[in-house]
Amino acid sequence: MANAIQFKVNGVARSFDGDPDTPLLWYLRDAMGLTGTKFGCGVGLCGACTVHKNDDAIRACITPMSSLAGADIRTIEDIGANGLHPVQKAWIEFNVPQCGYCQSGQIMQAIALLKSKPKPTDEDIDEGMAANICRCGTYQRIRAAIKAAAKESR
């Protein structure tokens, strides 16, 4: 297609020629069946839909497909596809999830945070994770797991 948007999802080349306003979230969930990325608010306020665009954490629910030309999108399904990622291991070690619905987003955000700040302080973690809401209140364990993952990767 002449006007199709070309990008990658989890390393595989994809093309999209639908409504360019469609948020990435619904493309991932409904068209690709990648349901690990969650719908929580639809307006970029909760972080449940966090994915990576060129290694940066973005909110898929407010990212229109029109903005993705050439982008490299990565979702939770690809994280640890070949063995668990250190962040996922830390999440298990610290028994982080309760209901778990926000945790894909939390993990994607944490991985991006550790990429930019390999040795985060408590303040870095609080700041970096502040926009990812957990209704169960697992924040203490999230902080502990991020610290452990940071130590592990050093």
Next chain:
Amino acid sequence: MSAIENVSRRGFLKGLATTGALVLGAYYAPKILRRHESDDVRTDADNATLHPNVFVGVETDGTVWIVANRSEMGTVIRTSLPLVVADELDADWKRVKLDQAIGDPRYGDQNTDGSHSMRSFFDVVRLSGATARLMLIQAAAQRWGVPVSECQTDLHAVVHSSSGRHLGYGELATAASRLPVPKENEVQLKSKSAWRYIGKGMTSYDLTDLVTGKAVYGMDAHLDGMLFASIEHPPVLGGKLKAIDNAEALKVPGVSQTIVIDPFKPPPAFQPLGGVAVLADSTWAAFQGRKKLKLDWDNGPNETYDSDQYKKDLQETARKAAKVIRSQGNVAQAFTSSAHTFESDYYVPLLAHAPMEPLVALAEFKDGKVHAWAPTQNPQAVQAIVSSELEIRKEDVICHVTFLGGGFGRKSKPDYVAEAAVLSRKVGRPVKVVWTREDDIKFDYYNAVAAMYMKAALDSDGRPVAWLQRSVFPPITSIFDVNAVYGDPGHLQQGWTDMPYAIPNLRIENGPAKAHVRIGWLRSVANIYHGFAVQTFTDELAHRAKRDPADYLLDLIGQPRTLNFTGVDYPNYGAAYDAYPWETGRLRRVTEMVVEKSGWGKTQAGQGSRPGDCGPPQLPQLCCDCG
């Protein structure tokens, strides 16, 4: 108290109304220990070789199936009850697979609500595992020709220690399946010291799935050929559609049709609210199409509901004498004769549940049956409402329980599942109804708005000698009875009737309030507003008395004693009072422990440097969490 009753919808709703939705104390223990006849609802446990009861199945390869009959929304109950089964079975947890139960009365009460899953099911599931274990021991003893008493189990195997013989559970499954299921009094439970898993800090069976995005929530349920639906509900409770123009909506690419859903017949209970559904080939298209609907509503009698005015009305009502629900001594006389009285008003607004996962359900109506996949706290309530809406048998509603992205009581009210079922029958395809976050907040069964009036007469030390508390809130029972205006005993008991302070003159009242929105239970329910009023008033009195609030609270709780509710309508959360009496000694200990663990009274390092660390830590309200 353990009979399974196939209650009619009417009975079900009535039951909810009288116990205030915390259906405790009844219908727990399933006694129907049999395989399910119908193929499409049999669990793997049902199909296993050895299947002594609904909770457990043992395969010949040693795989043990354990059925989780309660819903998983973050409490890890889906793991913890099966762990109890596994412990009594002496099974190797690594060889256990979990089956999530569909909604079915043979599992007992499945309304995962009220923080009582473990308390209510502990004995039942222990017995279920121990029964299977005894049958495996009996099979081994028979094969070896030795007395049962000489055999023990050791992690997935039966052993005869004197001869050193040893048989795995898988090897024994077939022989054990031919034995009669032992009676309850023949089964011996493990001693506490022999527990492998109970209380040992095991983690969720699903932990890896939860960190890899593989856990399937209601939002993730999928059927080939399904349509996605987004519903514009009447903006006011009880509103009706007057006119619809769907022309622009149908022009949105991906939108296939719109369907009008009838408004509920009062009272609302768990019926769909009504409205206009936009069906499309993706969630996004359904959302977009919905925005293009042009609808005209008759808002009905709740149109004039104004929350500012309503707040004033509640507060005025709270200042007037009301229905007395508990009284001791003579409060009026004490107020008249006391030199010092203090009064205060408290208000708590409507609260929305806002689970991380908005409401969502997938349903397929086919051949007279409905299969529904839903993040529900109460799959049997799904059966009840879907069967009533579609006028089919309850047994023909098969509710598959997915993971729940939070519940908090909202997901025990299955209006959203009924919507999916109604739509699926109309279009003849599977339909997934997805609520937006805005829908979730706007069309909740809110925790009640409440006004409380408190008054105390104080002695010269600032200690109350008389205490009046009066609360006014639209009751949860209003969703089952349009005329209900008073709190029911099941909710009045929450932080109100059960006032534990040692005060000689006490009066507890409740005033009337009519509901104009759907009121529902949100975890801890009436404790939220009642606890807020009682504890804040207590703090204010402590402040006036220039006392440390924690000391003052302990002073008011008084010496350890059992509260006496003779003559008071106090349902005790459905539990027998002698089994679970209200002990103020425990409340004291909880308070003391909070003081100790919070570092109450100690100055924190870095005080004032971060928002959470400003000033001395606040003593949290003491509330009972009731799911």
